[in-house]
Amino acid sequence: MTDPAPSRARFPLQLQMLLGFAIGLGAGLIVNATAGDAAWVAALTRNVTAPFGQLFLRLLFMLVIPLLFAALVTGVAEMGDVAQLRRIGLRTLAFTLLLSLVSVAVALAAVNLLRPGDGVDPALARQMLAQAAEGAGAIVRAGRDQPGAMEQWLGIVPANAVRAAADDDILALMVFALAIGIGVVIAKSDKVTAFQHAIEGLLEVTMALIGLVIRLAPLAVACFMFNLAALFGADILVRLGAYVGTVIGALLVQMLLVYSLAVWWAAGRTPWGFFRAIQEALVMAFATSSSNATLPTSLAVAERELKLPRKVSRFVLTIGATANQNGTAIFEGVTVIFLAQFFGVELGVTQQLTVLGICILGGIGTAGVPAGSLPVVALILGMVGVPPAAIGIVLGVDRFLDMCRTALNVSGDLAIATMVAGRARD
Numbered sequence: 001m002t003d004p005a006p007s008r009a010r011f012p013l014q015l016q017m018l019l020g021f022a023i024g025l026g027a028g029l030i031v032n033a034t035a036g037d038a039a040w041v042a043a044l045t046r047n048v049t050a051p052f053g054q055l056f057l058r059l060l061f062m063l064v065i066p067l068l069f070a071a072l073v074t075g076v077a078e079m080g081d082v083a084q085l086r087r088i089g090l091r092t093l094a095f096t097l098l099l100s101l102v103s104v105a106v107a108l109a110a111v112n113l114l115r116p117g118d119g120v121d122p123a124l125a126r127q128m129l130a131q132a133a134e135g136a137g138a139i140v141r142a143g144r145d146q147p148g149a150m151e152q153w154l155g156i157v158p159a160n161a162v163r164a165a166a167d168d169d170i171l172a173l174m175v176f177a178l179a180i181g182i183g184v185v186i187a188k189s190d191k192v193t194a195f196q197h198a199i200e201g202l203l204e205v206t207m208a209l210i211g212l213v214i215r216l217a218p219l220a221v222a223c224f225m226f227n228l229a230a231l232f233g234a235d236i237l238v239r240l241g242a243y244v245g246t247v248i249g250a251l252l253v254q255m256l257l258v259y260s261l262a263v264w265w266a267a268g269r270t271p272w273g274f275f276r277a278i279q280e281a282l283v284m285a286f287a288t289s290s291s292n293a294t295l296p297t298s299l300a301v302a303e304r305e306l307k308l309p310r311k312v313s314r315f316v317l318t319i320g321a322t323a324n325q326n327g328t329a330i331f332e333g334v335t336v337i338f339l340a341q342f343f344g345v346e347l348g349v350t351q352q353l354t355v356l357g358i359c360i361l362g363g364i365g366t367a368g369v370p371a372g373s374l375p376v377v378a379l380i381l382g383m384v385g386v387p388p389a390a391i392g393i394v395l396g397v398d399r400f401l402d403m404c405r406t407a408l409n410v411s412g413d414l415a416i417a418t419m420v421a422g423r424a425r426d
Contacts, residue, residue: 013217016218017218017221017287020217020219020220020225021222021286021287023225024221024222024223024224024226025225025229026229027222027226027230028226028228028230028231029229031226031229031230032231041231045226045230049223049226049227050223050227052220053223053224056219056223060210060296061292061293063206063210063296064292064293065165066202066206067203067206067210068174068292068318070199070203070206071299072177072178072314072315073180073184073196073199074200075311075313075314075318076181076185077184077196077199078310082182088420091420092316092319092320092416092420095419096323096324096416098262099258099324099326099415099416100360102254102258103254103326103330104333104356106253106258106330107250109250110246110249110250110334111250111334111337111338112337114245114246114249115341116242116243116341117243117337117341117342118341155169155171157175158173161173164176171323174323184199207296207299207300210296217284217287221283224288228399228400240397243334243394243397244397246334247401247404247405248401250334251327251330251331254327256271259274259411259412263415266418267419267422274415275411277301278301278305280305281301281410281411285406285409285411286404287403289402289406290406291320291325291406291410291413294321294406295318298317298413301414306414306418308417308418309421312417313417316417317414320417324409326409326412327405327406327407327408328405329356329359330405331401332359332376332377333355335377335391336380337352337355338394339381339390339391339393342390342393343386343387347384358380378391
């Protein structure tokens with residue numbers, strides 16, 4: 001498979017992206033501190049850095065649909081028989097559920113132990129809610145437009161696969177690709193073999209094109225970080241510091257403790273070796289805030305650095321980009337309970353477990369794109385008696401937290417792929 005992110009001997013891509021991250025962040029903080037709300041700062045971010053970052057994401061998203069379809073079909077077809085597909089599929093499901101349940105426990109422990117929403121002045125709460133209402137309006141409307149539970153489950157099976165692709169319904173498209181892959185395994189003939197080779201060719205072409213786009217990643221990372229720092233500075237992190245610290249703390253426990261133990265237990269890998277191997281994917285995930293945009297890099301890292309079997313990595317990672325989102329579940333759960341504490345709505349343990357269970361299920365269908373989880377949070381807030389517009393209070397720090405939770409989502413996908421590959425050798 002063509003490497004979408006070839007590393008240079010003296011200056012690997014991940015170091016280039018880290019340099020872009022540092023330059024963008026430093027320049028943004030300097031501009032925010034010296035120029036503040038100057039008109040030229042808004043013009044620069046609106047007309048130069050933001051469009052370049054969006055262009056980079058659009059180029060990646062343009063290729064994600066054919067990549068996801070071709071990678072999943074190829075991964076299933078390479079398994080060779082339905083029995084092996086069933087074994088790997090069941091292992092993937094079991095490990096996904098296991099890590100998701102642990103993420104629920106981590107989120108519950110963090111938000112109840114630290115209680116970041118306690119002690120807020122009611123007058124300040126009303127003031128912040130009034131300030132946030134306008135920015136939260138579109139998100140609240142999107143939450144109300146969410147289909148019911150039965151419609152969501154039925155929607156997993158697409159009535160029209162082409163429409164599902166056009167509407168970026170990734171979960172439905174994955175079901176279609178999974179069905180095609182199973183069909184390739186079952187139907188043995190020369191024509192089917194030719195079709196499989198064509199899909200493999202599509203995968204190679206897509207990965208080659210992504211390799212060109214990835215070269216823009218360091219500049220895009222610099223633009224993303226400049227926008228974040230220049231517009232918001234460090235003040236917003238201080239204002240909501242307890243909440244931000246709780247979310248990040250829970251994410252770090254899940255990544256550094258839970259995932260480390262998981263890959264050591266299931267695959268015999270040292271945590272240091274695992275995280276060193278996936279650093280390129282982590283930087284890309286942190287910069288783009290998108291599991292889907294990071295998928296090409298994750299696939300390359302799984303095969304090149306982790307040395308995982310292609311049939312395992314393609315199957316697990318393409319499904320995991322949408323269906324395995326521990327970071328999103330932790331963020332949504334902590335955010336809902338934090339805002340409940342913020343407004344004095346006390347939730348019992350059963351209610352909190354229900355909220356986090358909904359967050360896990362909601363994460364399965366959440367788009368792997370920046371801010372894709374916010375409508376789900378707004379919907380859950382209304383269910384527990386918190387004003388849905390309260391989501392606007394955390395909008396200022398959501399971009400940063402989105403970057404953090406996406407890094408956890410991607411590392412979780414790679415951890416599960418490593419665990420499945422390790423157990424497959426038993």
